[in-house]
Amino acid sequence: MKKIEICLTPKLIPLYESVGKVVVIVDIFRATSTMVTALANGIIGIKPIMDLETCKTMREKGYLIAGERDGKQAIGFDLGNSPLPFLGGNYHGKKLAMTTTNGTLAIDTVKESASQILMGAFINMDSTKAYLKDTKEDLLIYCAGWKGKFNLEDALYAGALANALKDQYTTDCDSTLAFRTLFQTQRNKLKEFLSQASHSKRLQNQDIEKDIDFCLSIDIYNTVAVMEDGLVISK
Amino acid sequence: MKKIEICLTPKLIPLYESVGKVVVIVDIFRATSTMVTALANGIIGIKPIMDLETCKTMREKGYLIAGERDGKQAIGFDLGNSPLPFLGGNYHGKKLAMTTTNGTLAIDTVKESASQILMGAFINMDSTKAYLKDTKEDLLIYCAGWKGKFNLEDALYAGALANALKDQYTTDCDSTLAFRTLFQTQRNKLKEFLSQASHSKRLQNQDIEKDIDFCLSIDIYNTVAVMEDGLVISK
Numbered sequence: 210m211k212k213i214e215i216c217l218t219p220k221l222i223p224l225y226e227s228v229g230k231v232v233v234i235v236d237i238f239r240a241t242s243t244m245v246t247a248l249a250n251g252i253i254g255i256k257p258i259m260d261l262e263t264c265k266t267m268r269e270k271g272y273l274i275a276g277e278r279d280g281k282q283a284i285g286f287d288l289g290n291s292p293l294p295f296l297g298g299n300y301h302g303k304k305l306a307m308t309t310t311n312g313t314l315a316i317d318t319v320k321e322s323a324s325q326i327l328m329g330a331f332i333n334m335d336s337t338k339a340y341l342k343d344t345k346e347d348l349l350i351y352c353a354g355w356k357g358k359f360n361l362e363d364a365l366y367a368g369a370l371a372n373a374l375k376d377q378y379t380t381d382c383d384s385t386l387a388f389r390t391l392f393q394t395q396r397n398k399l400k401e402f403l404s405q406a407s408h409s410k411r412l413q414n415q416d417i418e419k420d421i422d423f424c425l426s427i428d429i430y431n432t433v434a435v436m437e438d439g440l441v442i443s444k
Numbered sequence: 445m446k447k448i449e450i451c452l453t454p455k456l457i458p459l460y461e462s463v464g465k466v467v468v469i470v471d472i473f474r475a476t477s478t479m480v481t482a483l484a485n486g487i488i489g490i491k492p493i494m495d496l497e498t499c500k501t502m503r504e505k506g507y508l509i510a511g512e513r514d515g516k517q518a519i520g521f522d523l524g525n526s527p528l529p530f531l532g533g534n535y536h537g538k539k540l541a542m543t544t545t546n547g548t549l550a551i552d553t554v555k556e557s558a559s560q561i562l563m564g565a566f567i568n569m570d571s572t573k574a575y576l577k578d579t580k581e582d583l584l585i586y587c588a589g590w591k592g593k594f595n596l597e598d599a600l601y602a603g604a605l606a607n608a609l610k611d612q613y614t615t616d617c618d619s620t621l622a623f624r625t626l627f628q629t630q631r632n633k634l635k636e637f638l639s640q641a642s643h644s645k646r647l648q649n650q651d652i653e654k655d656i657d658f659c660l661s662i663d664i665y666n667t668v669a670v671m672e673d674g675l676v677i678s679k
Contacts, residue, residue, distance in 0.1 A: 217594055218456070221592070221594070224593050356459070357456070358618070361622055383641055387599060391629075394625070
């Protein structure tokens, strides 16, 4: 049987074997939620980029550029890290280059080792689950966290996905046990529970409750976000 | 109001401020449980030591020496990392030098910065709670984990203590929210839930179920284990 593990922050990734594994990157508020939304609304590919300067140069190559640091849109970028501007297909047919505080760093640490990288979010959880049914490799769910620290929403999604996959994977990973159980007990009040999270509060202070609400919607897209040749595309 | 945070593993400690804080070190299986048991049964002081060789030399200074690596008693030591040999006061009046896989490392990373260091365990939780009532500093509960990884039993104790202290501390720490809640939902089946933990299984394989069972007993001692001048003593 396939094995599942959860890595709770990028600071812990050196302790996990990612070689040959399927890795699901999780950055609920908001990088992976935004990627899924963009792809579901007509963006044809997303290039995750580590630094702001390199990301900016992608405009010359015809990319739309999205840049976020500390939760805010970076100066000189077309977009920040909100999923909402993509709704309604405003950017249909475009390619997007994107750099964020936590999500793109997490992608960078496993891009050479993983057999496949997916972007996971509540808004496409069921599709990701269905896609994973047909993979043979062990699975590592990798939470982007907040500046290296554990965060609640990423861990809860990891627990939710692990719970949905319970019949397909075994585990001897304590993070998986903890967050599968926490999800089971909080699933009927997920938004209420996550509204206490530090990152929710950080975003509430920036007046983006709508983003939070949207990112915690479950299964509104059937897009699976998969990285191929450095580009995240829809499958 | 005082603040509370939980650091889930020594790998994450650089992200937390420990200067001037009270730090409760947690290594349920078994270093901190063993320290509390030893003190409650007549050991007069415990010197935590990082490496096996230095620990061994303490015998010449009249110390009883305890050494554990990977869950097993190290060769040439009087004791390993089990609380049970201390029961009944076999070592009454002695000093103990101790080195373990995870617990002593955690102590080492905060010994210069913390205002006070306590050793926390389920077996003396209520006494630790009562002691903390009279402290003024913010609190950091610091899980020793397993070789840098998150582990379930330390995080659950951290959640249990945070839950007991809910009225005395505020928090904006996601680990605290997560494990306070997980403890609340699992408190009536703690042993059953923790029997799934990876470390429980590791110890079960070594035929030390009695240790596990003992370490998950709640409030059997009123010893508070506090570090003073490099020595853990009973208060």
